[in-house]
Amino acid sequence: MKKTGLYILLxxxxxxxxxxxxxxxxxxxSCGEFYSFTGWTYPYYAGGRRCLAHFTEHGKKVELxxxxxxxxxxxxxxxxxxxxxxxxxxxxxxxxxxxLYRSTDYGFTWEPIDDLTDISDEYWTFKDAxxxxxxxxxxxxxxxxxxxxxxxxxxxxxxxxxxxxxxxWNVGExxxxxxxxxxxxxxxxxxxxxxxxxxxxxxxxxxxxxxAGANEGELYTYxxxxxxxxxxxxxxxxxxxxxxxxxxxxxxxxxxxxxxxTNMYWEFVADDEPGVFxxxxxxxxxxxxxxxxDSKLWIDYYRDYGETLVTTYFHHFxxxxxxxxxxxxxxxxxxxxxxxxxxxxxxxxxxLKPDEVLVGYQVYRGDDLIGxxxxxxxxxxxxxxxxxxxxxxxxxxxxxxxxKSYNIVYCEQTDGVDENEEETKVxxxxxxxxxxxxxxxxxxxxxxxxxxxxxxxxxxxGNVLDLSDQEAGTYIIKVITPSGTITxxxxxx
Numbered sequence: 001m002k003k004t005g006l007y008i009l010l011x012x013x014x015x016x017x018x019x020x021x022x023x024x025x026x027x028x029x030s031c032g033e034f035y036s037f038t039g040w041t042y043p044y045y046a047g048g049r050r051c052l053a054h055f056t057e058h059g060k061k062v063e064l065x066x067x068x069x070x071x072x073x074x075x076x077x078x079x080x081x082x083x084x085x086x087x088x089x090x091x092x093x094x095x096x097x098x099x100l101y102r103s104t105d106y107g108f109t110w111e112p113i114d115d116l117t118d119i120s121d122e123y124w125t126f127k128d129a130x131x132x133x134x135x136x137x138x139x140x141x142x143x144x145x146x147x148x149x150x151x152x153x154x155x156x157x158x159x160x161x162x163x164x165x166x167x168x169w170n171v172g173e174x175x176x177x178x179x180x181x182x183x184x185x186x187x188x189x190x191x192x193x194x195x196x197x198x199x200x201x202x203x204x205x206x207x208x209x210x211x212a213g214a215n216e217g218e219l220y221t222y223x224x225x226x227x228x229x230x231x232x233x234x235x236x237x238x239x240x241x242x243x244x245x246x247x248x249x250x251x252x253x254x255x256x257x258x259x260x261x262t263n264m265y266w267e268f269v270a271d272d273e274p275g276v277f278x279x280x281x282x283x284x285x286x287x288x289x290x291x292x293x294d295s296k297l298w299i300d301y302y303r304d305y306g307e308t309l310v311t312t313y314f315h316h317f318x319x320x321x322x323x324x325x326x327x328x329x330x331x332x333x334x335x336x337x338x339x340x341x342x343x344x345x346x347x348x349x350x351x352l353k354p355d356e357v358l359v360g361y362q363v364y365r366g367d368d369l370i371g372x373x374x375x376x377x378x379x380x381x382x383x384x385x386x387x388x389x390x391x392x393x394x395x396x397x398x399x400x401x402x403x404k405s406y407n408i409v410y411c412e413q414t415d416g417v418d419e420n421e422e423e424t425k426v427x428x429x430x431x432x433x434x435x436x437x438x439x440x441x442x443x444x445x446x447x448x449x450x451x452x453x454x455x456x457x458x459x460x461x462g463n464v465l466d467l468s469d470q471e472a473g474t475y476i477i478k479v480i481t482p483s484g485t486i487t488x489x490x491x492x493x
Contacts, residue, residue: 032058032271035054051064099114138160203221218270338389342382345379388411428440433490
């Protein structure tokens with residue numbers, strides 16, 4: 001009720017100032033939606049298009065609310081800043097117009113609300129503070145804050161701060177990446193606009209980047225590694241549930257940036273739903289004289305803090321034909337069965353446009369087309385591969401064209417002896433947990449709890465585990481059963 005009342009109050013303030021929330025449903029959940037960008041160039045260097053992309057349903061659906069050509073005086077999408085209010089987003093355009101813009105309708109319309117005095121002018125919003133916008137002004141150096149979505153700013157009696165800062169949950173909360181006089185990087189956490197800060201940890205390597213998670217205290221950090229030649233080699237992603245005090249590695253992401261040959265970049269987005277995030281690989285304007293430059297996005301949709309890769313959504317934007325004219329894709333393929341001899345798939349017929357005539361489907365295992373043209377919305381692949389398999393489905397139309405976008409689904413196929421059958425049935429919940437955790441799907445003779453350093457901090461019996469005496473952080477739970485040991489990961493809030 002507190003948040004609902006706050007949304008209503010802020011909406012009334014906006015209307016009083018002449019700011020309309022056109023087309024916005026203020027109670028619309030923001031879980032599963034995020035913003036990014038895409039773009040392409042026309043053949044023979046004849047110009048280009050840049051677009052703001054708004055993704056919903058965890059990346060399944062995408063719309064381009066703002067499309068522009070790179071002409072002087074046109075607002076360019078340079079730095080996007082999300083507000084806690086669904087549909088409200090800011091864009092700091094320091095490349096073309098040198099203004100801060102605000103949209104209240106998911107990026108369809110924009111209005112300038114602030115002038116930039118320097119490229120170093122910075123803006124932040126906070127995850128639990130709808131309508132609050134903080135600005136660090138460079139000339140003169142000062143901090144200014146707005147409580148009405150940037151319509152009015154007031155100066156704070158707090159020194160302006162520098163270094164790389166990521167806003168957290170509460171107003172004034174920051175995670176700061178900084179370095180000592182001898183260039184040793186470290187992470188610090190502050191609750192008072194960086195007036196005082198606690199050092200959380202010193203990373204193993206140098207420069208790192210950050211993103212605040214969905215819950216208070218959650219933080220993702222990621223590091224870049226380089227080849228000897230200087231090109232990017234990989235990112236390493238970590239997660240902390242306790243403001244950066246303890247970190248656990250979630251995954252490494254191989255970089256595709258190998259210089260001038262390709263321009264493929266990695267982007268990380270944390271969802272508003274706890275444990276959900278997106279790993280995005282972007283093919284940025286790779287030039288082809290014959291067809292123009294394409295822009296392609298691969299969105300890996302993860303749950304359970306990286307333990308579960310749900311699906312990969314692939315979107316293909318291109319100049320010719322125009323992206324809006326692409327045929328309707330199959331984006332809801334799922335695996336309904338997987339054993340050592342076969343994999344069963346199912347999907348729904350796409351929502352067809354008035355002029356589209358669907359004739360069937362093509363099923364791919366990895367990059368290989370399997371089977372003939374399929375007219376049903378299900379398929380069983382009688383295949384024994386003993387490993388990780390991935391599938392996607394393309395819709396085929398009467399003009400001979402296929403859809404360009406699709407989703408990839410995954411399964412693990414064994415050779416018939418499923419050593420992990422018992423483990424897949426075991427669940428620990430809730431996760432993240434506050435105090436008590438329940439273990440279901442197995443009889444637990446003994447349960448051992450290990451911290452991030454590998455030290456056993458608790459040992460108990462039975463299927464109920466009390467973590468109230470443990471600090472917030474990431475733990476490994478070993479469940480000892482009559483047939484073996486099962487390992488699970490859990491987050492203590």
